[in-house]
Amino acid sequence: MSNKDAMVHETPEETKKAPVEETAGETTPPVREIPLHSLDMRRLIALDACTRCGECLLWCPVYDQDQKEAIIPRRKVIDFLRIARNQHGVIAKLMRSDRVNPRLKEILGRMMGYREIGNEEIADFVKNLYECSTCGQCEVVCPAHIDTVNLWEDLRRLIVEAEYGPLESQKALEKSVKAFDNPWQQPRAGRTKWARRAKKDGLIQSEPREIQKTGGKVLLFFGCTASYDVNVKQVAINTINILEALDIDYGVLGKDEKCCGSVLLRMGDPAHERLFRENIEQFNDLGIETLISSCSGCFKTIMQDYPKVGNLNFEVLHTVEYLTRMLKRGQLHFPHPVNRRVTYHDPCHLGRATGGFDAPREIMAAIPGLELVEMPRNREYSRCCGAGGGLKAGYPDIQNRMAQRRVQEAEETGAEALVSCCPFCFQGLNVGISARQSTLAMKDMSSLVAESLLGYDVFERAAAEAAEKAERKVREKEQKAAEKAAQKAEKAEAVTG
Numbered sequence: 001m002s003n004k005d006a007m008v009h010e011t012p013e014e015t016k017k018a019p020v021e022e023t024a025g026e027t028t029p030p031v032r033e034i035p036l037h038s039l040d041m042r043r044l045i046a047l048d049a050c051t052r053c054g055e056c057l058l059w060c061p062v063y064d065q066d067q068k069e070a071i072i073p074r075r076k077v078i079d080f081l082r083i084a085r086n087q088h089g090v091i092a093k094l095m096r097s098d099r100v101n102p103r104l105k106e107i108l109g110r111m112m113g114y115r116e117i118g119n120e121e122i123a124d125f126v127k128n129l130y131e132c133s134t135c136g137q138c139e140v141v142c143p144a145h146i147d148t149v150n151l152w153e154d155l156r157r158l159i160v161e162a163e164y165g166p167l168e169s170q171k172a173l174e175k176s177v178k179a180f181d182n183p184w185q186q187p188r189a190g191r192t193k194w195a196r197r198a199k200k201d202g203l204i205q206s207e208p209r210e211i212q213k214t215g216g217k218v219l220l221f222f223g224c225t226a227s228y229d230v231n232v233k234q235v236a237i238n239t240i241n242i243l244e245a246l247d248i249d250y251g252v253l254g255k256d257e258k259c260c261g262s263v264l265l266r267m268g269d270p271a272h273e274r275l276f277r278e279n280i281e282q283f284n285d286l287g288i289e290t291l292i293s294s295c296s297g298c299f300k301t302i303m304q305d306y307p308k309v310g311n312l313n314f315e316v317l318h319t320v321e322y323l324t325r326m327l328k329r330g331q332l333h334f335p336h337p338v339n340r341r342v343t344y345h346d347p348c349h350l351g352r353a354t355g356g357f358d359a360p361r362e363i364m365a366a367i368p369g370l371e372l373v374e375m376p377r378n379r380e381y382s383r384c385c386g387a388g389g390g391l392k393a394g395y396p397d398i399q400n401r402m403a404q405r406r407v408q409e410a411e412e413t414g415a416e417a418l419v420s421c422c423p424f425c426f427q428g429l430n431v432g433i434s435a436r437q438s439t440l441a442m443k444d445m446s447s448l449v450a451e452s453l454l455g456y457d458v459f460e461r462a463a464a465e466a467a468e469k470a471e472r473k474v475r476e477k478e479q480k481a482a483e484k485a486a487q488k489a490e491k492a493e494a495v496t497g
């Protein structure tokens with residue numbers, strides 16, 4: 001018996017607990033096998049390491065919202081093992097063997113409580129597996145130290161390979177990345193549209209420098225959300241203003257930038273490897289020293305997941321880490337105060353995933369006038385906003401409630417703004433701000449940094465200038481109308497007089 005077989009060995013006790021499967025009709029599609037053989041041995045060991053202690057239940061932000069026992073880690077582990085044993089266990093193999101006598105199979109089946117698991121039961125497990133933002137909170141609190149995020153992603157990969165996933169509502173994201181290299185169903189050519197618009201609106205002085213022309217040593221990777229979502233444009237705009245103000249030798253890929261592939265990876269689609277490889281080749285060919293990104297999702301993916309596929313000839317930093325390094329070297333000073341009381345939301349992919357807790361706080365502490373009030377759940381216990389892991393596409397209602405819960409926590413600090421370091425969190429938390437009609441302003445860290453460097457908020461200034469221009473136009477129009485009326489009156493007086 002192999003180790004894998006031993007781990008999926010089914011006991012009568014456990015099979016008795018399994019829910020009763022409905023009888024399959026003639027048209028029911030055959031049950032597809034979950035390809036357990038492609039799962040790393042460590043994963044199976046991890047599955048068996050769960051002591052069912054339930055600590056994860058107390059912390060899971062999704063469970064916090066829907067109280068569905070079936071989505072918590074220990075249940076997902078139990079359910080997956082049941083399916084795995086049913087398809088790959090010793091008894092399952094005997095039951096499927098042509099060499100075992102049918103009568104013996106019947107006796108064995110009865111003795112061991114064996115029954116085939118149907119598509120419906122697998123579909124239920126799949127729904128539960130995707131009702132998770134891969135936030136990693138369970139990993140932090142798990143006393144058995146199970147690396148749950150990798151575990152969920154690995155199980156999703158098996159589910160996709162067996163064509164049971166992702167969920168229908170997530171397929172548009174998946175198709176879009178494959179067709180357009182971005183998850184937002186936008187044409188490739190639209191990736192740099194925001195920059196032309198921003199220049200026209202006076203939000204940036206010039207369009208970002210293209211690294212292919214400048215040969216800069218720092219590549220700024222925007223990511224799809226900052227590039228395409230007009231509501232998140234402040235992240236890209238402020239990052240450009242910061243790099244320009246600090247005279248950094250940076251460059252961007254412009255229309256040649258592609259999705260980092262994180263959406264596919266988190267949902268279990270093996271097609272992420274194509275993007276990983278293409279991006280690695282493109283980045284390495286540039287001869288850069290550093291890749292920076294203001295998106296925590298892109299940052300985590302490029303920094304942690306790309307090296308599993310290929311070597312990176314450069315270092316990868318979140319923009320906030322790059323700035324903290326400059327601060328420590330005395331190359332960054334904040335000349336203007338930013339008099340705001342703010343609270344900070346640690347993005348799961350910067351904080352829990354990569355340990356990036358201090359850099360954002362060091363930057364905020366260095367900005368004069370800025371007051372940080374922490375939420376009770378911060379750093380490794382930061383409550384996820386629900387935007388990641390495909391949850392927003394799969395379960396928008398749950399994401400909305402998760403974001404509202406986080407926004408409520410932020411409101412209770414008395415802060416005027418909620419700050420984060422990720423366009424995805426920006427988008428996700430804004431859902432909660434709108435739903436609660438909160439007075440909190442959503443800010444990306446880049447906007448606080450840019451405001452202190454420039455001495456003003458570019459959006460506020462552009463809005464004030466636009467308002468002034470509109471007012472001037474009205475005044476001119478009124479003046480012209482008054483002049484016309486006066487001329488008319490003069491003429492009339494000349495005629496009558």
Ligand code: SF4
Pocket residue numbers: 059060061062063071072073131132133134135136137138139148149
């Ligand atoms: S990763 Fe987060 S959302 Fe998913 S099960 Fe763990 S705690 Fe819950």
Ligand code: SF4
Pocket residue numbers: 049050051052053054055056057073074138141142143144145146
């Ligand atoms: S905290 Fe870890 S060991 Fe405990 S039930 Fe959750 S996954 Fe299992």
